[in-house]
Amino acid sequence: xxxxxxxxxxxxxxxxxxxxxxxxxxxxxxxxxxxxxxxxxxxxxxxxxxxxxxxxxxxxxxxxxxxxxxxxxxxxxxxxxxxxxxxxxxxxxxxxxxxxxxxxxxxxxxxxxxxxxxxxxxxxxxxxxxxxxxxxxxxxxxxxxxxxxxxxxxxxxxxxxxxxxxxxxxxxxxxxxxxxxxxxxxxxxxxxxxxxxxxxxxxxxxxxxxxxxxxxxxxxxxxxxxxxxxxxxxxxxxxxxxxxxxxxxxxxxxxxxxxxxxxxxxxxxxxxxxxxxxxxxxxxxxxxxxxxxxxxxxxxxxxxxxxxxxx
Amino acid sequence: xxxxxxxxxxxxxxxxxxxxxxxxxxxxxxxxxxxxxxxxxxxxxxxxxxxxxxxxxxxxxxxxxxxxxxxxxxxxxxxxxxxxxxxxxxxxxxxxxxxxxxxxxxxxxxxxxxxxxxxxxxxxxxxxxxxxxxxxxxxxxxxxxxxxxxxxxxxxxxxxxxxxxxxxxxxxxxxxxxxxxxxxxxxxxxxxxxxxxxxxxxxxxxxxxxxxxxxxxxxxxxxxxxxxxxxxxxxxxxxxxxxxxxxxxxxxxxxxxxxxxxxxxxxxxxxxxxxxxxxxxxxxxxxxxxxxxxxxxxxxxxxxxxxxxxxxxxxxxxxxxxxxxxxxxxxxxxxxxxxxxxxxxxxxxxxxxxxxxxx
Numbered sequence: 001x002x003x004x005x006x007x008x009x010x011x012x013x014x015x016x017x018x019x020x021x022x023x024x025x026x027x028x029x030x031x032x033x034x035x036x037x038x039x040x041x042x043x044x045x046x047x048x049x050x051x052x053x054x055x056x057x058x059x060x061x062x063x064x065x066x067x068x069x070x071x072x073x074x075x076x077x078x079x080x081x082x083x084x085x086x087x088x089x090x091x092x093x094x095x096x097x098x099x100x101x102x103x104x105x106x107x108x109x110x111x112x113x114x115x116x117x118x119x120x121x122x123x124x125x126x127x128x129x130x131x132x133x134x135x136x137x138x139x140x141x142x143x144x145x146x147x148x149x150x151x152x153x154x155x156x157x158x159x160x161x162x163x164x165x166x167x168x169x170x171x172x173x174x175x176x177x178x179x180x181x182x183x184x185x186x187x188x189x190x191x192x193x194x195x196x197x198x199x200x201x202x203x204x205x206x207x208x209x210x211x212x213x214x215x216x217x218x219x220x221x222x223x224x225x226x227x228x229x230x231x232x233x234x235x236x237x238x239x240x241x242x243x244x245x246x247x248x249x250x251x252x253x254x255x256x257x258x259x260x261x262x263x264x265x266x267x268x269x270x271x272x273x274x275x276x277x278x279x280x281x282x283x284x285x286x287x288x289x290x291x292x293x294x295x296x297x298x299x300x301x302x303x304x305x306x307x308x309x310x311x
Numbered sequence: 312x313x314x315x316x317x318x319x320x321x322x323x324x325x326x327x328x329x330x331x332x333x334x335x336x337x338x339x340x341x342x343x344x345x346x347x348x349x350x351x352x353x354x355x356x357x358x359x360x361x362x363x364x365x366x367x368x369x370x371x372x373x374x375x376x377x378x379x380x381x382x383x384x385x386x387x388x389x390x391x392x393x394x395x396x397x398x399x400x401x402x403x404x405x406x407x408x409x410x411x412x413x414x415x416x417x418x419x420x421x422x423x424x425x426x427x428x429x430x431x432x433x434x435x436x437x438x439x440x441x442x443x444x445x446x447x448x449x450x451x452x453x454x455x456x457x458x459x460x461x462x463x464x465x466x467x468x469x470x471x472x473x474x475x476x477x478x479x480x481x482x483x484x485x486x487x488x489x490x491x492x493x494x495x496x497x498x499x500x501x502x503x504x505x506x507x508x509x510x511x512x513x514x515x516x517x518x519x520x521x522x523x524x525x526x527x528x529x530x531x532x533x534x535x536x537x538x539x540x541x542x543x544x545x546x547x548x549x550x551x552x553x554x555x556x557x558x559x560x561x562x563x564x565x566x567x568x569x570x571x572x573x574x575x576x577x578x579x580x581x582x583x584x585x586x587x588x589x590x591x592x593x594x595x596x597x598x599x600x601x602x603x604x605x606x607x608x609x610x611x612x613x614x615x616x617x618x619x620x621x622x623x624x625x626x627x628x629x630x631x632x633x634x635x636x637x638x639x640x641x642x643x644x645x646x647x648x649x650x651x652x653x654x655x656x657x658x659x660x661x662x663x664x665x666x667x668x669x670x
Binding site: 039079082083087088089090092093094096097098100101102103104105107108111218222223226229230233269271272274275278279281282285286289290292295308 | 455466
């Protein structure tokens with residue numbers, strides 16, 4: 001492998017660390033835009049990670065692993081959707097239940113895979129552009145899912161703000177009663193948005209276990225699902241800010257690795273450096289929530305509220 | 312034809328109490344299905360998982376031992392949950408309580424004072440309170456979401472305990488294992504029944520349940536908390552302080568979780584290790600819900616969840632299944648409860664063949 005400059009290496013690592021956050025947070029963003037708050041992201045991501053890992057291991061195909069992760073994410077989100085949308089259960093409690101269940105289920109399924117390793121997946125090099133100095137290798141010689149995350153970003157922006165379906169989805173999230181009264185199937189739309197979000201969070205999990213590490217360890221999601229949820233708040237429900245925020249967090253996550261790997265004899269315990277992304281999440285939440293109006297104006301008005309059309 | 316849900320004129324009180332029982336029954340049936348799906352004899356699996364942990368007095372004592380931290384944490388969480396204060400980070404508060412309790416024990420190493428244990432309990436409570444107060448302060452001062460903040464603090468607490476037992480608090484004679492010295496006798500909770508591991512923390516848990524009952528059902532601040540949860544607008548109109556509700560809710564959970572953490576290091580573990588937490592902080596969330604946020608319900612829900620823990624250990628030993636099967640059943644239990652709860656407010660109506668005035 002070619003040696004990169006420090007700057008290029010940092011860029012590459014930041015983009016890779018940010019990618020699962022982008023995919024998961026954009027999925028959750030679409031779900032939340034429909035008015036559904038799915039706090040199960042941590043559990044969905046764990047299930048996606050083990051499902052993707054197992055599928056990639058047995059099939060020998062990383063792409064199949066990614067698909068399986070997405071499918072598994074959608075499947076476990078279906079439990080949440082049925083509870084909250086059909087049975088009108090509390091969304092906060094149901095999301096927590098999914099997180100606890102998903103983390104447990106992944107540990108259970110994953111036990112036999114703990115000593116398995118997957119071959120590293122090679123990058124997808126875009127000719128010419130990858131030869132650009134500094135940014136070339138970081139941006140144009142990446143894992144295929146990195147490009148997918150950018151395509152997903154473009155698709156979500158287009159869908160939410162340029163398409164009619166996206167307008168309907170946002171209307172359902174802002175005012176389900178009005179959307180229902182003009183004939184839109186609120187519950188069905190929320191189902192689709194929840195399953196899509198779940199699939200994306202599951203895909204993000206599969207990215208972690210199949211492309212990033214690539215191995216399965218219990219607890220490997222390590223709060224990334226929760227961080228993705230925080231990112232959506234931080235981004236005030238705007239896709240571009242999700243993208244930037246995810247790379248910011250990716251940067252914080254890899255900064256500790258570079259500090260630890262740089263050989264500098266710092267008197268900072270590694271656990272302290274590892275805790276930085278979590279502190280950063282707290283700080284970011286404080287900064288963005290300080291002004292109550294920022295949250296009120298930007299969050300979907302019916303977020304977390306159950307809706308039952310008068311039959 | 313599919314039945315549809317019809318709103319009840321009044322929430323059903325009977326269903327409120329029947330739905331946890333229904334959820335338990337469904338979880339037991341689910342257990343049979345899971346064992347069958349895993350290729351085990353379902354009846355044998357059921358027996359090993361749900362019955363064999365209770366076959367003798369020692370097993371019952373182990374059940375009460377496991378239920379102790381769950382009772383403590385869940386009753387603390389219930390105070391907040393009733394007021395819609397979502398402290399999800401009890402796991403972190405538990406860890407910091409364990410650290411604080413261990414810190415007191417290590418600092419007063421060699422002391423034989425009978426005051427040492429009470430001091431450790433207070434230390435554990437203060438540790439949990441301190442950790443929870445970060446979330447409370449950020450919620451009341453900056454409106455930062457307490458769910459996400461308290462959760463992030465779980466990961467930070469886990470890293471904190473890892474640093475302590477790998478670094479400054481590592482037992483110098485411990486063959487480099489990441490753990491502190493074993494506590495001396497005066498820092499170990501007394502055993503209640505000879506020949507078992509059940510210790511005095513169980514009495515603390517029973518006291519906490521009683522105190523929780525008095526606070527929630529019989530005191531004015533408890534009433535204010537309930538109003539804040541059930542009718543936020545009414546609480547505002549009555550002039551109940553929303554900030555105090557958040558503080559009370561989070562600190563009650565923090566204090567109880569901290570004591571539970573202290574009880575674990577000073578009880579069955581006898582030292583602080585990285586694995587001080589057995590997921591009790593998250594399991595207690597399920598206990599609080601299944602127990603209907605009511606101390607009496609929490610008592611029984613803790614026993615059930617403790618049984619799921621013990622069943623997982625048995626399944627690992629005798630069925631060759633990972634012990635994390637416990638968490639799968641625990642999650643299933645909460646799913647079934649949330650699903651069954653729909654019948655508190657709704658009932659099923661089968662469509663009648665003839666319809667009038669429709670279509």
